[in-house]
Amino acid sequence: MTTFPPALASLTNLTDLNLRNNQLTALIPELANLRKLHTLWLSENHIDTLPSVLFKIPSLWKLGIEGNPLVSPPLELFEAGHDAVTAYFDQSGPTRALAEVKLVLLGHGQAGKTSLVKQLLGEPFDPHEDQTHGINIRDYFVPTPDHQLQVRLWDFGGQEIMHATHRFFLSRRSLFVVVLDGRQDEDPSYWLGHASTYAPDAPVLVVLNKSDLHPNYQFETKRLREMFPNIRGFIRTSCKQGAEGIAEFCAALRKELLAVPMIRTQWPEAWLEVKAELETTEKPFLTRDEFSHLCHKAKVDHTGQQEALVRFFNDLGIAIHFEDLHLDDTHVLNPEWVTNGVYRILNHPRVIKAHGIVPTDRSTLTNLLETPVHADQKASSAPQFTYPREKHGYLIELMRRFELCFPLDSNNTKILIPNLLPKDEPEFRFDFRGATKFRCQYPEFLPPTVLPRLMVRSYRTIEDSLRWRYGMVLRATTSGARALIRADRNRHRIDIWIEGRQKRDFLAVLREELTAIHGDFPNLAVTESIGCPCRDCHEEAQPHFFKYHKALSFYLKKPDGAFPCDRSEEFVPLRKILEGIDGGDLVQTVDEIRDTVLELKHHKDYGGNEWDKVKDLLSSRVGIPGLFQVDLLKLVEKVFNRKK
Structure with missing residues (x-):
């Protein structure tokens, strides 16, 4: 139609x-x-x-x-509520297309992102180009028949520690350029996964830079396009050898930039007045009242419109606004001020040497924040920011609220940054025999922040400082159950083993935390698996694993069914598999749902009202441990061939 x-x-x-x-x-x-x-x-x-x-x-x-x-009304208005939308239509005055877009460059340090930016801007190639520290934001203008399109180029530093901050700034209304340099161990899916999980609908261009050094490098175009459908093209460039491939890159970039819907979004002139005021201010941050005052000056009085406007600024990269934070009174921030402040803490030699332990006294924070980490930053043409003492605590609290660190004592005199912990796993004892085994597999991309954030959320139960960059040992406060958690970045998975009493309860807590973390990634694929409870696997640290959703789906259809174990070839009852991590509550709930559906299905007057009862029943049970992340309604529809 x-x-x-x-x-x-x-x-x-x-x-x-x-x-x-x-x-x-x-x-x-x-x-x-x-x-x-x-x-x-x-x-x-x-x-x-x-x-x-x-x-x-x-x-x-x-x-x-x-x-x-x-493009009209702007999508952000719907997030601000119905009143904001109606206020948008009720306002008087003209509107015009925004003609601005945010472009984010991702890639390892020394991949040549900054050199690529300089080629776009017509600047000469510098063979001794310094690495980007934090982010650099520059403007790039693309002429069109109707107007000049302003592109905000976000050049991220490629240092691994900075990857944990990407989720602050990778907004949905962006265009991404993933820059590779052909190194042997480079995995394009790592960076493509970053873009896809944070901004699932954003278009992506993949650039092999330094192609003169790697003339035989081959893109796995078919596999990557299947994994990441938003890839718009693969381009080979060399900023060194006569700007090889740059013209092709510019043409592909122009095509994608002009296709971004946001550039056609209609902005009221009053909104543009607020934007102009914000861009000319030299203050690195505004309080809520100061931002509201800017809006009132332009007659943008409706609170919902102000909220929509600040979301727009966030998506454009003009300012950073953390919706879920109500820290201090700081409301709108210069993105470079934030990232470079956090960068100075994360990358300071003193902090790295201390494996992420940071004293929070005034003297230490002054030393960390008021001195550029690298000497070459002093002479850099990038903006130089100051961090007044009254904002030091704000930056630390910002890092805590975004789960980059956690306090080491009740008085908050020190914090620990998990991403800077030693890589080596310490020595400790753990009894894998009879332990509950659970796995989260990430088929496409394991975000590097998942385990550190789980550590931040679980820091109160870390046993005897048994923590390292890729794992930790926890002890439940009440039952004394112990959990060993390891992240395997090469295999894209997180494994959990739990020994002791009330293992299922402890696992339910950890799964709930992981589910909440996964929820921050709009397009993240995760498969939960259960360790096989058969006689052979029971004693193993690495047993055969059954997919949780598959076991639950089969149990709905055939409660007395069984799955074969690949190790022992023993058939393991589905009920035993599910009870191994969720106990009787899950099985009892699924039995009740199945019985209710069957009863309604065979009812002589079966119709829409009965189906609504099924949906109400399912909706009322989603909070039961073991049912989160499971769309039972979809499973029931599939099992009973019921169409919506």
Whole structure:
């Protein structure tokens, strides 16, 4: 369907309308006739503008618009709430296209990201180019027939410790350039995974830089495109040899930049006034009241519009706003001020030598924050920032709230940065015989922050300082159960072994924390697996593993079924597999759900109302330990061949 059927507008008693997965490009004003419309699904179409009459339908409370190239009203307004959208339509004054976009360059240090930026800007190649420390943000202008497109180039430092900060700044409305340099151990999926998990819909260009040094390097284009569908192209460049491939790169980049929907987003002139004021301020941070004052000066008075505006600034890279933080009164931040401040702490030789232990007294923080880490930064053309003493505590608290560190004592006199811990695992005893075994496998990408963040969340239960960069030993406070947790970056997995009493309860706590961390990555693929409880595997540290969701799905269909173990060839009952990590609560709940579904399915008057009862039952049980991350409704629909 490419056009909205006018006949639908005459169905004045219509309450639910599903137009998902069509080719619609526009809606009609006659939609206002549907005064009783309750839900409207428009997802996965080609609609760029929603008419104001849509938001005047009094009964409309659910609107699905995902997967549309929406430019008006701006998507951020929907996140700010219905009142913000209506205020947008009620305002007077002209609007115009934004014509700005954020471009992020990712890659290892010395891959040549800065040299590539300089080629875009027409600057000469420097064979002795210093590595980027923190981030550098520069403007690049692309002429078009209608206007000049402003591109904010974010050049990230490639040092490994800085990868943990990427989730602060990789926003969804961006274009990514992954820069490789052909080193033998380089894995393109690492950087592509960064882009995909933080901004799943963002387009990506992959550049092999320094191609003169690696003329035989081959892209695995087919495999990478299958793993990361948003890849738009692979390009070989050399900034050294006569700017080889740069023209091709510029052409591909221009094509993708002009296709970014955000550049066509219609901004009210009042919003642009706020943006201009913010860009001219020399202050590295604004309080909430100061930002609100800027908005009021431009007559952007609605709180919802102010919230939408600050989200826009965040996506554009003009400013950084951490929505979930209410630290101090700092509201809007210069992104370079933040990243370079955090960088000075993370990369200071004193902190690295201490394996991530940082005293938080005023003297130490002054030393860390008021002195550039590298001497070459003093002469750099990049902005030089100062960090007043009253903001030192703010930066430390920011690092804590974003789970980069945790306190080492109750008085917060020291913090520990897990990413700087020693790599070697210390000596300790652990009894793998009879331990509960659990695994999180990340098929495409294990974000480097998952284990450090789990350590930050679990720091109170770390046993006798048994912590290292890729693992830790925990002891449950009440039961005394012990957990060994290891991250294997090469195999893209996290393994958990638990020994002692109440093992399942301790595992449930750890799974809940991992699930919360995974939730911060919109496109992260994770497979949970359970260690086989058969006689042979029971004694092994590395048993055969069964996929959790698969076992649960089969149990719904056949509760007396069994899976074969690849090691012992013994058939292990599904009930025993599931009870091994979730106990009887999970099995009892699944049994109840299955019995209810069967009863309703065979009811002589089976219909929509009964199916709603099933959905209500499933919704009421999602909080039971063992059921998180499991879409039981989808499983039930598949098992009983029920279509929505």
